Amino acid sequence: MPKVLVAIAEGFEEIEAICIIDVLRRGGVEVIMGSLDTTLPIKGAHGVIMHADRPIKGLSADDLDMIVLPGGWGGTKALASDTTVQALLKEMDAKGKNIGAICAAPYALEAAGVLKEGYTCYPGIEDDLRTGGFEGDKHAVVESANVMTSRGPGTAICFGLAIVKKLLGLAAYEKVRDGLLAGYCETL
Amino acid sequence: MPKVLVAIAEGFEEIEAICIIDVLRRGGVEVIMGSLDTTLPIKGAHGVIMHADRPIKGLSADDLDMIVLPGGWGGTKALASDTTVQALLKEMDAKGKNIGAICAAPYALEAAGVLKEGYTCYPGIEDDLRTGGFEGDKHAVVESANVMTSRGPGTAICFGLAIVKKLLGLAAYEKVRDGLLAGYCETL
Numbered sequence: 001m002p003k004v005l006v007a008i009a010e011g012f013e014e015i016e017a018i019c020i021i022d023v024l025r026r027g028g029v030e031v032i033m034g035s036l037d038t039t040l041p042i043k044g045a046h047g048v049i050m051h052a053d054r055p056i057k058g059l060s061a062d063d064l065d066m067i068v069l070p071g072g073w074g075g076t077k078a079l080a081s082d083t084t085v086q087a088l089l090k091e092m093d094a095k096g097k098n099i100g101a102i103c104a105a106p107y108a109l110e111a112a113g114v115l116k117e118g119y120t121c122y123p124g125i126e127d128d129l130r131t132g133g134f135e136g137d138k139h140a141v142v143e144s145a146n147v148m149t150s151r152g153p154g155t156a157i158c159f160g161l162a163i164v165k166k167l168l169g170l171a172a173y174e175k176v177r178d179g180l181l182a183g184y185c186e187t188l
Numbered sequence: 189m190p191k192v193l194v195a196i197a198e199g200f201e202e203i204e205a206i207c208i209i210d211v212l213r214r215g216g217v218e219v220i221m222g223s224l225d226t227t228l229p230i231k232g233a234h235g236v237i238m239h240a241d242r243p244i245k246g247l248s249a250d251d252l253d254m255i256v257l258p259g260g261w262g263g264t265k266a267l268a269s270d271t272t273v274q275a276l277l278k279e280m281d282a283k284g285k286n287i288g289a290i291c292a293a294p295y296a297l298e299a300a301g302v303l304k305e306g307y308t309c310y311p312g313i314e315d316d317l318r319t320g321g322f323e324g325d326k327h328a329v330v331e332s333a334n335v336m337t338s339r340g341p342g343t344a345i346c347f348g349l350a351i352v353k354k355l356l357g358l359a360a361y362e363k364v365r366d367g368l369l370a371g372y373c374e375t376l
Contacts, residue, residue, distance in 0.1 A: 013210075014206045014210045015206055015210045015211075015345070018202045018203055018236065019203055021202070021236060022201075022203045022236070022341070025234040025235065026234065046209065046210045046213040046214065048209060048210070048239070049239040050236055050237065050239075051229065051236070051237040051238075122369075123369075137369075151369050152369040153210070153345065153368045154345060154368045154372065155369060157203070157341065157342060180203075180340065180341045180342045181310075181311075181325075181339050181340040181341065181343060182341070182342035183342070184372050184375070184376060187372070187375075188372060
């Protein structure tokens with residue numbers, strides 16, 4: 001089964017993090033919730049404390065099939081300035097591995113220089129990014145080379161499903177989508 | 189600001205719990221994540237550990253404007269057999285306070301005898317309930333007297349938004365809906 005790191009930093013957006021983690025685990029993906037240091041309980045943007053599984057430090061791109069960043073400005077700024085996360089993003093990109101980010105978090109991809117032309121993010125965040133090809137609300141999820149991006153809490157289940165489709169194929173995607181009652185993702 | 193208890197028991201569905209908590213807090217609702225005992229870290233159905241704010245024991249209906257139950261079979265069965273939660277549901281109902289449940293959790297409302305005619309739940313769970321008026325997928329959220337019910341992870345943001353509308357009114361609902369990028373809730 002594919003292995004995906006979801007990087008969790010204080011101030012992460014709870015709906016976005018949980019939708020990605022829950023949807024991927026429903027698909028059978030091995031999800032690692034990774035923290036920036038050795039403190040595993042981490043507080044989200046709306047006060048919910050969740051436990052990471054392990055620190056990100058010590059993981060290499062060779063251990064992973066994908067890294068995904070949830071949004072929330074606090075978490076995003078931490079991910080954009082963390083040297084371990086930034087180095088891992090560069091290593092993943094150099095090895096052609098999959099990278100994903102939602103909401104504000106494409107900002108942390110741009111900081112690492114791995115965001116591709118053709119992306120989306122939370123409305124307004126594009127003003128802080130220099131990469132061309134902002135696609136706004138044309139699609140809930142935008143895929144450009146090895147990088148997948150999405151818009152915000154309301155598209156987070158659909159983003160998780162798009163990752164399931166990418167990593168596991170259409171049949172797994174359809175099964176998880178139907179179990180979630182998320183047929184609306186087809187229309188976003 | 190209204191005060192809402194979200195009851196969290198081991199095996200709770202993470203997307204449903206977090207969507208309700210996050211959406212309500214975005215609206216300004218005071219949300220208490222309540223646990224069945226004094227152990228505050230609680231593991232969800234997909235392995236994510238979250239911290240409750242306090243035990244439910246000691247809270248009375250007079251302290252609360254609403255109680256909401258997330259789904260997940262493990263969590264639902266625990267909520268249905270917990271005497272404190274069952275007594276609180278009966279007290280809330282007797283005092284005409286708001287009650288909500290999503291996915292499997294209407295089962296725990298039926299156990300307390302507070303589920304009203306006219307409800308929805310995760311597909312198939314209705315077979316374990318005796319209350320008439322199962323409305324299936326006609327609406328993402330069904331309101332019947334003081335009880336609101338919803339269907340599953342894919343409708344959880346919309347359920348949170350419907351609670352915001354109920355407790356805080358249309359303007360708050362629209363503001364939170366737009367911030368979430370959850371306009372699709374209008375079509376479910």
